[in-house]
Amino acid sequence: MRALTPALALETAAPATGAVAPAFVWALARDMRIAFRSRAELGVQVLFYVIVVTLFPLSTAPERGLLAALGPGVLWVAALLASLLSLPRLFAADFADGTLEQMALSPWSLPAIVSGKIAAHWLTSGVPVVVLAPLLGMQYALDASALSTLTLGLLLGTPILSLLGAIGAALTLGLRGGGALLALLVLPLTVPVLIFGAGAVDAVRAGLGAGANFSLLAAGLLIALVGAPLAAAAAVRIALD
Amino acid sequence: MLEAHDLAGARGHARLFHGVAFRVDAGRALAVTGANGSGKTTLLRMLAGLTAPAAGSIRFNGAPMSPFDPRLREAVVFSGHLPALKDELTALENLESLSTLAGASVSRAQLVEALDRVALSRRQMLPARVLSQGQRRRIGLARLRVLRKPLWILDEPATALDHDGTALFGAMLAEHLEGGGAAVVATHQPIDLPPGRMATLAIDACAP
Numbered sequence: 063m064r065a066l067t068p069a070l071a072l073e074t075a076a077p078a079t080g081a082v083a084p085a086f087v088w089a090l091a092r093d094m095r096i097a098f099r100s101r102a103e104l105g106v107q108v109l110f111y112v113i114v115v116t117l118f119p120l121s122t123a124p125e126r127g128l129l130a131a132l133g134p135g136v137l138w139v140a141a142l143l144a145s146l147l148s149l150p151r152l153f154a155a156d157f158a159d160g161t162l163e164q165m166a167l168s169p170w171s172l173p174a175i176v177s178g179k180i181a182a183h184w185l186t187s188g189v190p191v192v193v194l195a196p197l198l199g200m201q202y203a204l205d206a207s208a209l210s211t212l213t214l215g216l217l218l219g220t221p222i223l224s225l226l227g228a229i230g231a232a233l234t235l236g237l238r239g240g241g242a243l244l245a246l247l248v249l250p251l252t253v254p255v256l257i258f259g260a261g262a263v264d265a266v267r268a269g270l271g272a273g274a275n276f277s278l279l280a281a282g283l284l285i286a287l288v289g290a291p292l293a294a295a296a297a298v299r300i301a302l303d
Numbered sequence: 304m305l306e307a308h309d310l311a312g313a314r315g316h317a318r319l320f321h322g323v324a325f326r327v328d329a330g331r332a333l334a335v336t337g338a339n340g341s342g343k344t345t346l347l348r349m350l351a352g353l354t355a356p357a358a359g360s361i362r363f364n365g366a367p368m369s370p371f372d373p374r375l376r377e378a379v380v381f382s383g384h385l386p387a388l389k390d391e392l393t394a395l396e397n398l399e400s401l402s403t404l405a406g407a408s409v410s411r412a413q414l415v416e417a418l419d420r421v422a423l424s425r426r427q428m429l430p431a432r433v434l435s436q437g438q439r440r441r442i443g444l445a446r447l448r449v450l451r452k453p454l455w456i457l458d459e460p461a462t463a464l465d466h467d468g469t470a471l472f473g474a475m476l477a478e479h480l481e482g483g484g485a486a487v488v489a490t491h492q493p494i495d496l497p498p499g500r501m502a503t504l505a506i507d508a509c510a511p
Contacts, residue, residue: 080373081406088403099391160385167351169377169406299371303354 085170089178090185097186103151108190111144115198126203133202134212134263138256141191141216145223146248148187150241152179152231153298162235166302173295180228180291188220204263211266218279219259225283225290226251232297255282304329304454304485305350310359311511312345319345320509321358325502329453332476332486334494337506343489344384344458346506350487351381351456363454380405380452382460386439390432394423394442397431402449409449417445421471436463444472447479455479455486461494470495 097104118136119129156162165175195216199209230248234240262275304327311321319342327333335343348354350361352368352375361368368375388397395414402409418424421441431439440463447455455476461469473495476486480500488494494501 084403088400092400095396096389096391158385159389160383160387161389163353163381163383163385164387164401164404166371167353167376167379167381168404169373170404172371175404303370 080171081169082171082174085168085174086178086181088170089165089175090181091178093179093182094185097182103148104186104190107144107148107187108194110147111140111191112194112198114140114143116201119201129202130204130208133199133204134208134215134260135256136202137195137199137212137216138219138260141188141195141220142223142249142252142256144191145187145220145227146245148183149227149231149244149248152183152228153235154231154240157235157301162298163302166299172298173291176228176232176295176298177291180224180294183228184221184224188216188224191220192216207266208263211263211272214276215259215262215272215279218276218283219255222255222279222283222286223252225286226255228294229290229297232294232301235298235301255279258282304364305487306362307350308360308362310346310349310361311357312342312349312354313357314342314345318357318511320506321511323359323504323506323509325504327485327487327502329483329485330480330500332480332488332494332496332501334501334503335487335489335506336491336503337489341506341510343506347381347456347458347487347489348383351379352376353381377406378452379454379456380447380450381456382443382447383458386443388431388439388442390430393428393430394418394434394438395427398442398445398449401446405446405450405452407450413449414445417448418442420448421445422467437465437468440464441468444468444475448475453484455484455488457486457488459489459491461490461492 115137118132122128122132153162156165166172168175192213195213196209199212204212227248230244233247234244237243258275258278262272265275266272306326308324310323312319323346325333335346337343345354349356352370352372355370363375363378366374387401392400395418398414398418399409402414415424415427418427421444423438423441423445426434426438431442443460460472464472469492476494477496477500479486480496
């Protein structure tokens with residue numbers, strides 16, 4: 063047997079109870095690393111988004127006016143579906159293998175850990191959607207100003223989708239048929255995001271400017287940033303009971 | 304260190320046990336025994352602060368505890384049925400990740416030393432996916448070693464461990480108690496400890 067080390071004497075002195083910053087960084091780095099190790103899954107989700115967006119021009123009449131009118135809405139709905147597709151992964155795997163238990167029992171703040179996980183979800187599911195939007199938007203004969211408005215709107219809106227989705231994902235943990243229930247819970251909540259996001263392009267076309275739409279999206283993002291991690295963390299604790 | 308008064312537990316509508324009372328002091332361990340489904344896991348989850356008791360109270364260092372109490376989270380290492388390992392990460396990364404999550408600042412040398420102690424140092428760079436059940440359990444043992452928390456709450460820690468692994472767990476538990484730690488262990492196998500270190504709670508006797 064090795065030299066005896068008194069357990070209590072060596073316990074690290076600085077209590078980290080409720081620590082926020084290290085918890086956020088830890089969860090973000092860990093989820094990004096795991097996502098990177100299972101790249102295939104990420105690829106599937108990005109491909110899904112690309113294919114859904116591409117199907118519409120192929121299946122409707124090839125009229126410039128019609129496509130330009132459809133485009134923003136289609137990209138937004140596809141972004142929403144792509145986000146939804148990856149949501150079950152947010153907590154379910156950690157719930158199934160017991161990591162979520164350890165997260166809830168960590169001395170760190172659980173909402174901060176949850177925030178880190180949501181940030182990782184947005185970086186892996188939201189950012190590709192935003193980056194590909196200008197490219198995919200060209201299929202709909204959108205001009206430069208429409209494309210930039212659409213992309214900026216998605217940049218503000220996709221984090222809201224991840225944040226709202228996290229609440230749904232946490233609430234449906236451990237339920238049978240959780241995936242379908244998750245969609246039913248989250249989709250109605252995202253309607254305002256969809257309206258203001260897709261509406262921004264129409265506003266620009268009508269010469270109104272997208273300022274009002276972007277302000278509303280940004281306000282929604284701020285509210286979700288504050289509220290969603292707390293709600294999701296509370297739901298996680300309930301799920302573990 | 305840890306006291307329970309008149310604890311009752313239920314899962315859904317099924318009442319599992321009532322009137323459970325015990326006290327675990329520093330340097331002592333409590334073995335919880337009982338048939339399958341008698342509520343050992345439920346009791347341990349209550350003590351770890353994951354589940355609220357149906358009745359009764361839990362005190363830690365004299366203070367009454369509610370689920371997820373920060374003082375409890377600071378002091379307890381809970382190891383349940385689920386190993387909390389990520390298949391995508393290596394043994395070393397898993398151990399590092401779990402120790403950081405538990406708020407311990409552990410150097411790489413300490414992590415490697417702990418893996419060496421559980422005879423996994425030659426497997427430390429393998430993804431957890433390819434490890435056997437016993438080897439995954441051993442990562443859990445290494446976690447106990449690096450965290451150095453005063454109270455261990457362990458659910459069937461010896462499951463899937465081989466003879467050497469069980470002996471290693473016994474030695475680590477003895478070391479932990481010697482160092483002033485305490486432990487509550489649900490177990491089917493007898494654990495080899497010096498006399499007077501361990502009390503037994505037969506949860507079947509508390510069935511309603």
